[in-house]
């Protein structure tokens with residue numbers, strides 16, 4: 001087991017594309033870290049630099065304390081699970097898992113013990129004699145993980161391991177991966193572009209965008225306290241609403257003027273935080289789940305209400321999504337399915353202002 | 368409008384039926400044309416080998432005094448075959464061909480598998496240029512090279528030796544085999560070698576434990592190609608070999624079984640058929656690989 | 669270095685084979701060195717057995733018969749002045765072009781017919797029709813030679829049985845030329861057929877269905893769907909076959925050996941005649957070099973096609 005340190009790492013591909021622009025990240029022993037971000041943001045590149053499959057253009061990477069910049073992949077003591085599994089098609093499941101150990105000249109007995117142990121953990125004992133072609137997607141996925149487990153490496157690396165599976169299997173394998181990690185506790189770096197996967201699996205989530213790390217933190221923290229507009233918009237589904245607004249100070253209280261008819265009061269405990277920005281044009285960020293129907297007996301402080309006319313109503317089963325447009329911005333609210341809403345009918349809504357965010361449009365940072 | 372469309376079904380239906388009928392008829396005619404063409408083609412394609420077989424079963428007497436059609440044999444005999452098999456010179460041709468072909472196939476496969484792996488996966492300075500070079504050499508025919516090679520092989524003292532042929536036959540086999548192996552190797556997903564790299568394989572292990580087994584169909588196709596080409600090679604042995612005891616089959620049959628003015632036609636045809644047998648057997652058992660190799664050159668490049 | 673490696677490879681596990689702390693740069697450099705070494709035999713074959721002889725041929729062609737003095741383009745001048753050689757050029761071109769066109773057309777037709785019969789039967793037919801390609805051409809040509817034999821020709825027997833004339837297959841220049849082409853077409857058509865069949869199979873059926881729904885007749889489907897989709901393979905096959913046919917030797921050598929009166933010689937057989945049999949190596953080399961312009965042209969077009977395809981795939 002080992003920690004992984006990424007210090008000021010830069011990756012520049014031939015042709016001058018900077019895929020990773022100087023990132024810092026400390027990953028603890030036993031930790032499960034998920035790199036998440038939109039396509040092309042440099043997640044895979046980062047992972048492949050940890051694996052040693054891409055050369056590092058600048059900075060350094062250390063695994064278990066030793067700098068590995070110059071160590072070839074086979075001596076880094078890492079294992080990797082690929083998106084398309086990369087199982088050796090001509091070898092049986094057993095041989096696929098044993099291959100790495102065999103090349104490292106482990107004794108036969110030890111190999112057998114480890115493969116059987118991994119097969120036990122993954123519940124693929126009956127498949128050991130089959131060829132990859134005779135396996136289903138989920139089974140292949142397990143074998144690929146088994147190949148990583150038997151090596152008992154310092155670090156597991158996963159590159160979008162679930163994206164080739166159908167939705168149901170994906171959820172199932174997600175749980176499986178979590179379970180395996182709880183059993184073997186190996187330090188894990190996991191790449192995905194699916195934020196639900198990131199939130200459910202990670203001890204800490206690393207949000208990347210355009211080759212830089214936007215924010216690192218436990219899933220709940222990213223959800224509740226995003227530091228940038230990008231993270232605020234990326235984490236959470238449906239995405240957070242961003243509405244241009246003006247912050248106005250009137251006799252000691254702060255208000256958000258969304259338009260002439262909608263003015264929302266800022267909760268008292270936030271006034272100190274925002275005071276310095278009074279009078280500025282800002283972005284008001286609020287998640288759909290914090291914009292709900294008005295509940296008659298709800299008297300929490302910080303609830304504000306207003307009226308809007310939804311143009312599209314989407315019943316999702318567990319909730320109902322309302323979409324309305326305000327000055328050209330689409331806004332989404334999440335209602336209880338029990339409340340009857342009709343498109344085109346003016347509806348009262350409640351906003352939980354304790355959950356609001358204010359974003360400086362110049363720096364895109366959350367205030 | 369309404370009434371028109373309501374009335375039309377009865378009027379349209381016969382037309383539809385006629386259409387369907389003509390479509391079926393069209394299909395049947397197409398099928399008949401196809402089978403007629405194929406039967407005619409098969410007769411034309413198979414007639415020469417068939418006639419060779421018929422002739423090889425005839426006695427010299429039957430050949431020189433034909434009564435009726437020459438296309439059937441009246442007193443079949445294996446005499447021609449026995450004569451050849453018991454002839455040490457003919458057996459010598461056969462062994463020479465086997466020795467040459469075995470050596471050339473081994474050399475070719477080692478050279479082209481190593482080179483294809485290096486060109487498809489590892490890359491080095493100038494490897495792109497070399498890949499193009501492979502393709503170009505594949506286009507250079509042996510008839511352009513045999514005169515300078517005659518001088519070079521002569522200079523090495525290898526004229527009239529099967530080893531001279533083993534030296535030059537790779538010009539026939541290596542470019543194409545390398546070319547198709549590059550195609551097969553390039554189609555192996557990149558993640559597979561990365562996985563092997565992480566699993567701790569070095570380049571040689573990656574080649575022998577992953578690439579060769581995974582690209583086995585390609586290896587078989589390339590081997591068949593190298594075999595067929597070196598077995599059938601004609602220009603080089605004709606130019607370099609004049610001593611019967613060093614001749615391979617092709618030139619041996621063509622030059623040594625034709626003697627004087629009265630040809631032993633039966634024996635000649637038997638010899639040609641025996642000489643053609645190995646490639647035909649390989650073809651019969653490995654037709655799919657044979658065709659894959661044949662078409663790989665064009666579809667993969 | 670060694671220190672580095674020991675800190676990484678934790679003790680206590682069955683140690684990885686000690687690679688002596690090879691660095692990643694060295695690893696990359698070593699990789700290209702190994703790659704180069706692996707390709708070295710290939711480079712040796714290309715350089716030593718193709719490039720060097722080709723250059724050597726050019727050098728040889730500038731020498732006199734005894735290879736004692738340099739005579740510049742003398743051999744080429746003599747050749748172009750000779751009536752026989754001009755006939756060789758003529759015959760080579762007629763032979764190659766006629767044979768390739770016939771092979772391409774027949775191959776296309778057969779591939780098409782084969783493609784249209786039920787898939788189950790295709791294997792057997794394909795197997796039979798490919799046989800001429802499998803038999804070494806020098807040997808199958810022997811069979812043809814026997815069928816063309818002036819006194820025992822089995823073909824003439826068939827012709828007379830059907831009330832036709834008896835043909836002097838190899839005795840008369842016009843028929844001898846035709847015979848060479850016939851044998852070449854017989855041996856080469858299967859190659860075209862198999863290539864086109866592969867190409868036909870790679871055209872998705874939906875395209876034909878879409879074309880049929882758009883109102884295309886079978887003929888228009890061929891013209892607007894099949895041919896454009898196969899353009900690449902057709903051109904590659906034709907160009908490649910042009911080279912092989914142009915440089916053909918086996919058939920002429922076995923069937924006519926250049927006769928009658930040197931009228932069926934092609935470049936290869938004439939080069940052999942002049943260079944090896946008559947012992948004028950330099951002039952033989954000059955003859956075979958006449959194939960070069962055609963080769964270069966064909967190679968140019970093929971390379972362009974290949975590069976274009978690579979670009980499209982990238």
Ligand SMILES: Nc1ncnc2c1ncn2[C@@H]1O[C@H](COP(=O)(O)OP(=O)(O)OP(=O)(O)O)[C@@H](O)[C@H]1O
Pocket residue numbers: 013014015017018019037038039040041042043044045046193
């Ligand atoms: N071999 C390469 N050469 C040049 N540029 C590359 C190469 N590989 C990746 N890139 C570029 O680097 C950037 C980051 O790529 P990377 O594969 O890390 O993205 P990613 O975050 O994994 O995206 P995805 O979710 O689509 O897998 C992209 O802009 C990509 O185009």
Ligand SMILES: [Mg+2]
Pocket residue numbers: 043044045
């Ligand atoms: Mg990626």
